[in-house]
Amino acid sequence: MTLNSIYTIVSVLPMIRFQDKNVNVYHFEDEIFVECPKCEKRAIVTKDNPKSSFSKRTLKCPSCFHSQKGRKESYTIQLKCHCSYCASELEVMISNVNEKKETIAVKCPNCGQTENYSPRNVIQEWKYKSTGKPSESYFGLPLWLTDNFRGEFFWAFNYDHLEYLKKYISAELREKNGRTHWTMVEKLPGWMKSGKNREKILKLIIELEKK
Numbered sequence: 001m002t003l004n005s006i007y008t009i010v011s012v013l014p015m016i017r018f019q020d021k022n023v024n025v026y027h028f029e030d031e032i033f034v035e036c037p038k039c040e041k042r043a044i045v046t047k048d049n050p051k052s053s054f055s056k057r058t059l060k061c062p063s064c065f066h067s068q069k070g071r072k073e074s075y076t077i078q079l080k081c082h083c084s085y086c087a088s089e090l091e092v093m094i095s096n097v098n099e100k101k102e103t104i105a106v107k108c109p110n111c112g113q114t115e116n117y118s119p120r121n122v123i124q125e126w127k128y129k130s131t132g133k134p135s136e137s138y139f140g141l142p143l144w145l146t147d148n149f150r151g152e153f154f155w156a157f158n159y160d161h162l163e164y165l166k167k168y169i170s171a172e173l174r175e176k177n178g179r180t181h182w183t184m185v186e187k188l189p190g191w192m193k194s195g196k197n198r199e200k201i202l203k204l205i206i207e208l209e210k211k
Helices: 003-012 159-170 195-209
Strands: 017-019 031-035 042-047 057-060 067-069 073-082 089-097 104-107 114-117 120-125 145-149 152-156 173-175
Touching: 017 159, 073 104, 089 104, 145 159, 145 195, 152 159, 152 195, 159 195
Parallel strands: 017 173
Antiparallel strands: 031 042, 042 057, 057 067, 073 089, 073 120, 104 114, 145 152
């Protein structure tokens, strides 16, 4: 086969193209795969109302059947006032209280008198402790589809998100689509967009597809 023949074959091979669908990352967050806090296998976080960005969410694990609807809530009880008897300044703060407190009994350290006062109840939306891995924002649980690439985290919310990233990264021609805002792929870091990393990132994606 002559060199000219090789060039002819290469020139007619179809170029892998990607056209941006103008979606942002929140387009993929209706169903997020996370590590179950009980068995560490794949669990799913879903929106109770898919149309709302502020929807409560439900966690379900198909392996150990652990479930949780909405965040666990606790309160910080705050009181700053003056003693009803001697006018000394009183200041109280109690964290991680399970229920609101309409009144609390406080003993004045100056005069020793105890009186009921109405505190301020500040809600705390409890999240799971961070593991250092990328996590979803509602419960704070680590994402299931994530891996390290040369000191950087590659991640996806679910398999649809992963497939969209795969199509973008594998494309030799990446086309914009008359967008009116910054899209998800435009915000990707440079190392993920780089052609020199394409092959290795695609291998990483193939491994994540098997999880």
